[in-house]
Amino acid sequence: MKSISSKFMLFGMGSRRKFVYRPGGELLDAITFDLVKKWEIASEHFEPSEYSVTLETRDSRAIRIFEDEKAVWMDDNGDRQALTYGKPISLPRFEDHPQASLLRAIHGEILVNIMPFGPVPNLWVYPRPWYRDSAMMLMCMKQTKNLHLVEEWIAGLHKVWDRNNSGDPETDNFGQCLYMISLLSDRNHPLVDKIMKAVPQYRRDNYVIGRSDYAEHPVYQTKWLKYGLKSLEMDDQFKIPEVYDSYSSLFWMDYRTQHVDGAKFSEETVKNYPYLGWAEAHFYKTPPPMPVEMDSSPLTWEGAGSEAEYWRLLDPAKHGFYSEDDAKRKFSCPHTWHAAEIFLYYTDPRMG
Template structure:
């Protein structure tokens, strides 16, 4: 072989090697990592005293971003969308460490298996064997450790609960029970992804937006969607995006003097809707002639990103409180208000994982939970929930 060909194959080998993802090693102390995480959870629960008991399934989801979605539960690794068994083991002991994206198994024959997700994919690790990257999970995501944050382990889990709900490049509230994105939820998810440099995961979806309304609520065009779309576009594009002009044209149907008003969750919320519109226009550097109406709006405190001085308080203190049922079923609402009021009314559950949930949502397709447990279909309880996880993440992340 000539020297020229030798160098060619040498460089080719180097190139192929460089493209191969570097596998993780076996985690040396899963029990210790779990104890550290549980200590962090105890601190969070102490600071946020409103708690809710949820059933403990002892499961874990793998497949952040566009990776194959997998569920570990009771010695089985399942395809989360089909229910097919991908792997199964006879397990003597399991340790699920949410903050390390890790399931550690001791088998009945004494072997050790670890399922571990990192920035390159989902891996099966076993003593004495080569690490195996699970097919369909090789893609890049950024997974910061938040090492200098007092709630670093918790932020890791909340971040995972956002990214796990990106499916086929689309950000959905919960990939098991929702088939399409909600612009409101997606905007909050995108705020998390902006902080962690993961916007490429939803870049193509945002670029493909053409309808300024998600029409998820019985097909009704909801006025807050306009600002949410503008904000989403601002993260990956500019005012030349085709959706921008569509939004500006659609604003006219909601305009009432210097503000907009329409339906959001079947009711008029002009303050909330105008805040979102102004925020979207500001994000793209577009002219803004709108004025936030000086009136009480129960949704106003759920928009915490800007315009806090424009808030008009309710006549009664009780009016501003989310009722107990809504706070338990839709916990993202109270966490959003905590961000606005700097309060601590948002609920924390009793589980190691997941930390976020939603129950009794009108447009969720709960039979999708059958792969987890049929009982949840009856209870209409879905977790994790990306909007809830995002609200928690953004509040805790800011509070360093």
């Protein structure tokens, strides 16, 4: 049930320069789309789980573009050169895990979407970090010991809300910020006091309520707030309301028993927003909502994001590595919330 047809390989995890390999033998800068290298190829082989593309040229040279803990490399018949370095990265192999190859590939799709200004849902259509997506990315990065890649971004957090959905002050941002701060700092981070001063405006009785994705989600929002307070070992006077909330099942990290069951996400919704389906499956401990096709890259996506700047896909499509159909249908790939939910689904020991 893959919703995208684009095929390319991104390189440049963390703070490294971003590259994209275009099928047919071209390596481009993934931001400026300047041509870096071109080959006349006889064959090519994508290995997302090895962060690698292997080429055979028409004159029988073996070319390999790949990424490891130290750098992005290009190996031309045994002559290896680094294309970019940046901060060292931890790339666990997940050796004993039945989904080791998938976890490696998905992990790469998360790390390659860390930009100089912070972690983003997609490096092309989202020019700013989103707290919700970032929090899920950082849960994965905590497991893989890569939080140093966002240390400066977390230290510099100063806004209570990201205001990415038409400027809305989304109430779930309270807990997401507190949680992210807890990963590398403590309650003395200057944003914590700002958040706690803002919370009373959204308090109703002993829970919080406001807008998230243009609707009220008091269960989801209160769960996030409680989780953030707990992560910072702060006083928690809040209780999760006993009401139906369609977003309650997106919060599988804790408070699972505090949930009023109701309608689940439709198949059509999950096609566009697959992270909703993966989170819901994680919450209910049910099988994955869709297979993950490991024969191509990228593996993750989002469709019809309300605030995604899809016009930014015109250049990738013009340069031939991004599907015009995906761009016209408003599908961005890869997508980090989707990647994070897959990663966390398979690494949660409670799902065994």
